Amino acid sequence: DVKVTQSSRYLVKRTGEKVFLECVQDMDHENMFWYRQDPGLGLRLIYFSYDVKMKEKGDIPEGYSVSREKKERFSLILESASTNQTSMYLCASSLLSREDFWDTEAFFGQGTRLTVV
Amino acid sequence: AQSVTQPDIHITVSEGASLELRCNYSYGATPYLFWYVQSPGQGLQLLLKYFSGDTLVQGIKGFEAEFKRSQSSFNLRKPSVHWSDAAEYFCAVAPRGGYNKLIFGAGTRLAVHP
Numbered sequence: 001d002v003k004v005t006q007s008s009r010y011l012v013k014r015t016g017e018k019v020f021l022e023c024v025q026d027m028d029h030e031n032m033f034w035y036r037q038d039p040g041l042g043l044r045l046i047y048f049s050y051d052v053k054m055k056e057k058g059d060i061p062e063g064y065s066v067s068r069e070k071k072e073r074f075s076l077i078l079e080s081a082s083t084n085q086t087s088m089y090l091c092a093s094s095l096l097s098r099e100d101f102w103d104t105e106a107f108f109g110q111g112t113r114l115t116v117v
Numbered sequence: 118a119q120s121v122t123q124p125d126i127h128i129t130v131s132e133g134a135s136l137e138l139r140c141n142y143s144y145g146a147t148p149y150l151f152w153y154v155q156s157p158g159q160g161l162q163l164l165l166k167y168f169s170g171d172t173l174v175q176g177i178k179g180f181e182a183e184f185k186r187s188q189s190s191f192n193l194r195k196p197s198v199h200w201s202d203a204a205e206y207f208c209a210v211a212p213r214g215g216y217n218k219l220i221f222g223a224g225t226r227l228a229v230h231p
Contacts, residue, residue, distance in 0.1 A: 033218075033219065035221070040126065040223060040224075041223055042123075042207060042221045042222055042223035042224045043207065043209075043221040044221075045218065045219070045220065048218055056218075058218070090160070090161070092161075092219070094219075105151075105163055105166060106151075106163075106209075106211075106219050108153075108160045108161040108162075109160060110159070110160045111160055
């Protein structure tokens with residue numbers, strides 16, 4: 001059974017703290033993604049990675065950074081947490097699509113609900 | 118700019134009634150198309166996907182979706198809704214080839230009346 005595991009379901013952090021959200025997948029997927037989910041806004045892409053040590057900014061990268069040192073692990077870092085980063089964070093992974101390979105279904109973790117106080 | 122629009126934020130239907138959730142996309146070329154469902158407190162689950170071929174695709178839980186190129190739409194349908202279908206539904210697109218960045222719509226929250 002495919003699996004994307006996020007290290008915490010709930011986190012409470014203080015303003016200004018450095019926060020690490022961890023995500024691990026066991027499917028040997030090339031692509032990994034971090035989204036934040038807010039009511040009425042859907043899922044917005046923060047960063048994604050298509051290979052080890054490779055990363056691309058998504059739609060809302062400000063205030064975040066990422067790290068991908070190993071293929072199976074993708075970390076989201078809040079350098080200095082702020083209250084407007086209180087949200088649900090979702091990690092996902094998928095195979096890299098190629099011209100002759102059509103299966104790009106993304107698998108999601110259960111999410112981390114982060115509260116910054 | 119690439120975008121996905123789900124025009125209905127909330128929809129309420131009676132149990133047993135039919136359902137259609139709308140999704141329109143703005144993309145240079147036909148992307149991959151997906152519908153995901155998120156039940157309360159749960160992660161996202163894939164309902165169905167369109168890559169190519171038959172424009173009517175069947176998914177899990179009795180859902181289907183129809184791709185209409187001329188309308189840039191990928192609407193989700195179910196002929197008879199069950200109370201357990203109450204959830205939030207997300208339409209998503211990803212470009213063909215490359216790095217498959219998934220872009221989501223804002224979601225439609227479905228309530229089901231008994």
